[in-house]
Amino acid sequence: MTQVAEQGTSVIGKKVLRREDPALLAGESKFVADLDVPGALNIFVLRSTAANARIKAIDTTAAKESKGVVAVYVAADLESEWAGPMPCAWPVTADMKNPPHYPLAKDTVRYVGDAVAVVVAEGAEEAADAAALIEVTYEELPAVVDLEEAAKDTHLVHESLGTNTSYVWELNPNPEALERAFSSAKYVVSERYIQQRLIPAAMEPRGVLAIPSPIGGDYTLYSATQVPHILKVMAALTLGIAETKLRVIAPSVGGGFGSKLNVYAEELLCLALSRRHRRPVRWVEERSEGGQATIHGRGQVQNIELAADENGKLLGVRVSLIADMGAYLQLVTPGVPLLGAFLYHGVYHVENYGFKAVGVFTNKTPTDAYRGAGRPEATYAIERAMDALARKVGVDPAEIRRRNLIQPEQFPYNSPAGLVFDSGDYPANFKVALDRLGYSKLREEQAQRRASGSRRHLGIGISFFVEMCGLAPSRVLASLNYSAGGWESATVRVLPTSKVQVVTGTAPHGQGHETSWAMIVADKLGVPLEDIEVLHSDTAIAPHGMDTYGSRSLSVGGTAVHLATERVLDKARKLAAHQLEVSEEDLEYSSGVFSVKGVPGKVMPLAGVAFEAFTAHNLPDGMEPNLEASVSWDPPNFTFPYGTHLAVVEVDEETGKVELLRYLSIDDCGNQINPLIVEGQIHGGIVQGIAQALYEEAVYDRDGNLLNPSLADYLVPSAAEMPSFELGQTVTPSPTNPLGVKGIGEAGTIASTPAIMNAIVDALSHLGVTNIEMPASPERVWRAIQDAVAS
Amino acid sequence: MYPSKFDYVRALSVDDALEKIASDEEAKFIAGGHSLVPLMKFRLATPSLLVDIGGLHDLSYIKDEGDHLAIGALTRHTEVEHSQLLQAELPMLSYVASLVGDPQVRHRGTIGGSVAHGDGASDLPAALLALDASMIAVGPSGRREIPAKEFFKGFLETALSPDELLVEIKVPKGVSSWSYKKFNRRAQDWAIVGVAAVKNGSTKVAFVNMGSSPLRSTGCEDALRSGATIEEAAERAAEGIEPPSDLNASSEFRVHLAKVLTRRALEELS
Structure with a gap:
């Protein structure tokens, strides 16, 4: 037996290698595109080349005659397939405008990439060849591209709405007090930041395979999705299929970052066409197609104002932003700004708070949740603005933060936005980070460089983040008008041979749940890790679940696993006590064996208990057979991970190139189950946030054309651009769940973007640079320097 | 993305390659494929026939020929990068090859492919231009040597005619x-x-x-x-x-x- 969780040598907190990795590394994992189903049809979706246009005519004659083509459909041909429009699950206000959205555009296309026709063919290449023969005649209308222009309603995305504004959402508990805070302030900073659009670019593009049963009217839908459970419900409703007749399976899924947290046209098209043709139907996304057809992230214009007293202590925070919805509302599009709405004061204590978001339609790919979803935007705004405040007050950026941090004795902290921050010691975390970086020494080095007249400028960037994750208490979701709950379910089943099945409602797509959930159960039951199998992402095997997003899986799903394991153990104890003819209190449990206190040799291993539960020959009166328990757990609160991220950069004044010299983070995600996975999440997260700061942007021209959908032009960074990260931790367990865990999936992304941008501005602040738009390309940095020097 | 339909043949020798390329006006040579395949996937290039010269191993070499070095067109970037002869005699070329793409690209891409593609954004063509290299091409009318200054004509356009095959690159020594x-x-x-x-x-x-x-x-x-x-x-x-x-x-x-x-x-x- 290897890796047994001996008493006192718990597997929790150990760097256990991920059990998912051998198959992934050897290419054995099966993704949707690997599923070879005999007789499957392939579809190709023809997409609009115009951003805003009326469809005058579509000629499919030549395409229909093309080799291998089974059918070609436009919107009107498929109307009878839809029981309802595509779902948006988050109507954030009662009067939110949500125009109907169907898998194929009918009379009007509203973004480049909008689906206008679908070719069904034997082969994928044949479908693509035929699609090239379809002739669409467009009458082009002016494209709505810029957010602030969109808000003016000069041109409309949806004419019937009469406006581009989908909703206005406000949080302003005490407007008069907020006004007073600003009018009495010694210092007010007013900053405007642009959150550019980002393409999620998961390593595996999307893919769908719908298989109808030959008899019985059942369907199996394979999809590269983060949300098989949500997809099942939504697809059943949209297609008018009984939920009992639909099984959704997410096979190996190669990353999502929120982009696969959705219900997409192609999922519905494959199901509908498999119903129509009685054959399996498959669609695999092309990479550049994905740049247009899969949701984008971010897309905001933010205005943030800070009011502070003579010591730089915050008196008020006021935020107003415009959020880009894109052309339609996808699953949770309008809710993304709300996930940040409560966090624009960051880790700083403030009494007065106001937030307002205006969601506007544009003729661009719909936006939706992307790693961090709302919280990176909030953290960026407050952390950049705190640096601006430091400059205004004339103190070091570290000092302005120290003066404003929420203090340990304030926890649980009742935030001005109405949240209750669970736990934390912010000053301690901050100090560890600055000390480990050698912050004051670096400031001295920076001063020396400046004095020497060097044109390679040193910059130090601070970002101290807090996020709310562990989505989510269902009652809180109700108060935000979200249409589903935030619970998670788990079943733990000890089989007759004492092997253990764990069924989870989470849907891992790279997070390593199979490893971490097995560790939680192994620790509790004292059985070998390899005896535990974790089942997931198949609605026939795991019927209940709320899936994986928002750093929720461990704190909500892992807790459900933990609680189900406890219940199994409670039942096992009762059964063991009965068999050993002692009371439960006389039993001890260690390393998978019940023993009677003080009676050496009087023992019963879990294997024996499991077999007795199976035969049911000798159960206590009233006890049901089988050793199994299921739990659905609804968290009482969010969790609030936090941490300090520090970046050191060198900026070449002549070329504008930014070199990242060091990156250090001290994260506090509460207790850690598997630090190896925690580090992996932090690494990937930091890179994804740096990507926004330095590399990535979905660039649209004035006509609404996406200029860089391919990975040749959309600059996803790689390890080659990164320094070796210096990671550390503090641990303040969360009181929200029995595991004391908080979540780490999004932390790096939330924290790193402002750390980098603050470092760049810090490097150039003595030249008069106060802001640079993202991504901070060499040309942008160079121009910012030219402008500052000129003025 | 999906390229248009095309036929594919493997060339068995230089003569065989020339014969095959002449058989189809829309034919293209393919070696490492790292420039051509992306263009085909975007359907910016739609050759009807690919003549694969990847098997012509006798076009892969780096030789000292006295006043110059001769590099076979099929020599892969990684071989240029790690060649002891080049590192001693023409370290610049090894260095430039080490900057092409990523390790996977350098293990498939060839110096001849990069030169014949003639991309103004590629590293090796400009380096060879500065080094006053020349290109050896063979075609139906025989073998000819083209100085780098006359080789690169315009956007993805070189002095090679469609029925010619680039076989060697000559680089003068004497770089101080x-x-x-x-x-x-x-x-x-x-x-x-x-x-x-x-x-x-x-x-x-x-x-x-x-x-x-x-x-x-x-x-x-x-x-x-x-x-x-x-x-x-x-x-x-x-x-x-x-x-x-x-x-x-x-x-x-x-x-x-x-x-x-x-x-x-x-x-x-x-």
Whole structure:
């Protein structure tokens, strides 16, 4: 037996290698595109080349005659397939405008990439060849591209709405007090930041395979999705299929970052066409197609104002932003700004708070949740603005933060936005980070460089983040008008041979749940890790679940696993006590064996208990057979991970190139189950946030054309651009769940973007640079320097 | 993405390759495929026949031929990068090859493929232009040698005719000092601007991605010949050149970068 969780040598907190990795590394994992189903049809979706246009005519004659083509459909041909429009699950206000959205555009296309026709063919290449023969005649209308222009309603995305504004959402508990805070302030900073659009670019593009049963009217839908459970419900409703007749399976899924947290046209098209043709139907996304057809992230214009007293202590925070919805509302599009709405004061204590978001339609790919979803935007705004405040007050950026941090004795902290921050010691975390970086020494080095007249400028960037994750208490979701709950379910089943099945409602797509959930159960039951199998992402095997997003899986799903394991153990104890003819209190449990206190040799291993539960020959009166328990757990609160991220950069004044010299983070995600996975999440997260700061942007021209959908032009960074990260931790367990865990999936992304941008501005602040738009390309940095020097 | 339909044959010899390419007007040679396949996937290139020369192993070599080095067209970037002969005699070429793409690209891509593709944004063509290399091509009318200055004609356009095969690259020895400055945002990318500077008797300066093909900086070279300082010569680097604008850099910024990078390269030479 290897890796047994001996008493006192718990597997929790150990760097256990991920059990998912051998198959992934050897290419054995099966993704949707690997599923070879005999007789499957392939579809190709023809997409609009115009951003805003009326469809005058579509000629499919030549395409229909093309080799291998089974059918070609436009919107009107498929109307009878839809029981309802595509779902948006988050109507954030009662009067939110949500125009109907169907898998194929009918009379009007509203973004480049909008689906206008679908070719069904034997082969994928044949479908693509035929699609090239379809002739669409467009009458082009002016494209709505810029957010602030969109808000003016000069041109409309949806004419019937009469406006581009989908909703206005406000949080302003005490407007008069907020006004007073600003009018009495010694210092007010007013900053405007642009959150550019980002393409999620998961390593595996999307893919769908719908298989109808030959008899019985059942369907199996394979999809590269983060949300098989949500997809099942939504697809059943949209297609008018009984939920009992639909099984959704997410096979190996190669990353999502929120982009696969959705219900997409192609999922519905494959199901509908498999119903129509009685054959399996498959669609695999092309990479550049994905740049247009899969949701984008971010897309905001933010205005943030800070009011502070003579010591730089915050008196008020006021935020107003415009959020880009894109052309339609996808699953949770309008809710993304709300996930940040409560966090624009960051880790700083403030009494007065106001937030307002205006969601506007544009003729661009719909936006939706992307790693961090709302919280990176909030953290960026407050952390950049705190640096601006430091400059205004004339103190070091570290000092302005120290003066404003929420203090340990304030926890649980009742935030001005109405949240209750669970736990934390912010000053301690901050100090560890600055000390480990050698912050004051670096400031001295920076001063020396400046004095020497060097044109390679040193910059130090601070970002101290807090996020709310562990989505989510269902009652809180109700108060935000979200249409589903935030619970998670788990079943733990000890089989007759004492092997253990764990069924989870989470849907891992790279997070390593199979490893971490097995560790939680192994620790509790004292059985070998390899005896535990974790089942997931198949609605026939795991019927209940709320899936994986928002750093929720461990704190909500892992807790459900933990609680189900406890219940199994409670039942096992009762059964063991009965068999050993002692009371439960006389039993001890260690390393998978019940023993009677003080009676050496009087023992019963879990294997024996499991077999007795199976035969049911000798159960206590009233006890049901089988050793199994299921739990659905609804968290009482969010969790609030936090941490300090520090970046050191060198900026070449002549070329504008930014070199990242060091990156250090001290994260506090509460207790850690598997630090190896925690580090992996932090690494990937930091890179994804740096990507926004330095590399990535979905660039649209004035006509609404996406200029860089391919990975040749959309600059996803790689390890080659990164320094070796210096990671550390503090641990303040969360009181929200029995595991004391908080979540780490999004932390790096939330924290790193402002750390980098603050470092760049810090490097150039003595030249008069106060802001640079993202991504901070060499040309942008160079121009910012030219402008500052000129003025 | 899905390329258009095409046929595929493997060439068994240089003669066989020439015969096969002549059989179809829309045929293209393919070696490592790292320039052609992406174009095909975007359907920007739609050859009806691919003649795979990847099996012509006798076109993969690096030889010392006295006053010059001869590099077979099928020599992969990684071999150029790690060749002891090149590292001793022409270290610049090894260095430039080490900057092409990423390790996977360098293990498949060939020097001949990069040169025949003639991309103004590629590293090796500009380096060979600065090194005064020449290209050996064979075709139905025999074998000919084309100096680099006459080889690169325009956007993805070279002096090769469609029925000719590039077989060798000849690079003169005698380089006393060199510098190669590649400016990009990600390690794997094409240069936003690249500068190759070579001292071999006179000083030659060539640019990557400053035009539709690799270019020599006549302004800078003229200035140096007439005794200008490094600063003065660098200031004239982009004379007569109108670089493209794209998402990575405007034309104006490219001109600025060319001057800065030329100055830094020349400083390294002296």
